[in-house]
Amino acid sequence: MFFVGSFFLFATFLITTCIFVIFSKNPVNSVLFLVLAFLNSTFLFILIGAEFVGIILAIVYIGAVAILFLFVVMMLDIQRTTLMSNIKRYVPIALLFAGIILTEIIYLTIYKSSKSNPNIITRSKNNTEQIGDVLYTKYFIDFQLSGIVLLLAMIGAIVLTHIYRPTIRRQNIDKQNSTTATDRVKLVKVNSGQGIEND
Amino acid sequence: MTSLSYNHFFTLSLVIFIIGCFGLFLNRRNMILILMCIEIILLAANINFVSASVFLNDINGQVFSIFILTIAAAEAAIGLAILVVYFRNKGEIDITQINQLKD
Numbered sequence: 001m002f003f004v005g006s007f008f009l010f011a012t013f014l015i016t017t018c019i020f021v022i023f024s025k026n027p028v029n030s031v032l033f034l035v036l037a038f039l040n041s042t043f044l045f046i047l048i049g050a051e052f053v054g055i056i057l058a059i060v061y062i063g064a065v066a067i068l069f070l071f072v073v074m075m076l077d078i079q080r081t082t083l084m085s086n087i088k089r090y091v092p093i094a095l096l097f098a099g100i101i102l103t104e105i106i107y108l109t110i111y112k113s114s115k116s117n118p119n120i121i122t123r124s125k126n127n128t129e130q131i132g133d134v135l136y137t138k139y140f141i142d143f144q145l146s147g148i149v150l151l152l153a154m155i156g157a158i159v160l161t162h163i164y165r166p167t168i169r170r171q172n173i174d175k176q177n178s179t180t181a182t183d184r185v186k187l188v189k190v191n192s193g194q195g196i197e198n199d
Numbered sequence: 200m201t202s203l204s205y206n207h208f209f210t211l212s213l214v215i216f217i218i219g220c221f222g223l224f225l226n227r228r229n230m231i232l233i234l235m236c237i238e239i240i241l242l243a244a245n246i247n248f249v250s251a252s253v254f255l256n257d258i259n260g261q262v263f264s265i266f267i268l269t270i271a272a273a274e275a276a277i278g279l280a281i282l283v284v285y286f287r288n289k290g291e292i293d294i295t296q297i298n299q300l301k302d
Contacts (some may be wrong), residue, residue, distance in 0.1 A: 022236065031235070041242055050261055072279045076283070076292065101217060131261055135265070153276045161280050161283050
């Protein structure tokens with residue numbers, strides 16, 4: 001009873017926050033509701049025993065992606081009145097596409113799905129250990145490739161947003177390394193009372 | 200243990216997926232909201248993968264959920280970078296104005 005009650009609590013909250021993400025006028029509110037939605041799905045994952053994915057979801061989505069969204073939303077100066085204008089034009093086509101997808105999935109669910117309904121089975125190993133067993137053996141190549149995907153995304157984001165300013169003086173490492181001490185320092189003999197000439 | 204079944208989670212992920220698609224078609228003006236709707240759709244896919252993995256007692260679904268998370272993070276980073284560049288060039292993020300490739 002506890003599990004069913006918690007499920008319905010979190011699921012209702014999740015659906016409500018997702019609706020608020022779409023319909024809020026201010027993009028900052030949308031991002032904060034998105035954080036709440038991810039937090040609720042984390043609770044759901046922990047509820048059914050997928051602790052590792054739940055915590056990873058919280059770390060990646062709330063800690064990285066949502067904060068990235070928040071930074072971008074705060075960085076861009078958007079007039080919020082222009083964003084949601086003539087929203088009524090798109091309601092019919094949005095309802096149409098949502099209805100089509102809903103009908104397709106309900107059709108597939110009713111006519112194509114199997115009736116078997118296995119329950120949660122208690123396991124000998126914990127969740128993280130099970131994931132680690134396959135992630136570094138069976139899915140080793142995929143794991144490395146996802147690292148490469150992240151590297152490419154990082155390089156791509158930096159290259160896209162980087163602004164090259166030619167007026168800024170930069171460090172030139174080749175030039176630094178090729179200088180010798182005689183280019184910079186000159187030893188002179190200073191006679192008393194005369195000083196040196198500046199050249 | 201419980202009377203929770205896979206159908207509960209499947210219905211939940213279906214509803215979230217539909218909300219994401221609805222928002223994708225609804226917010227034609229705001230590029231940030233479109234990216235957020237894509238995140239919602241990926242979250243629905245994740246819920247489906249993880250709950251199927253738990254109820255079928257097969258760990259591979261959760262591993263794929265981690266890969267989906269990776270791709271979603273990369274996609275968000277690239278999408279927001281494109282958004283920032285676009286805003287810097289045009290001063291707005293209205294996607295109905297993206298028709299510069301026509302010229």
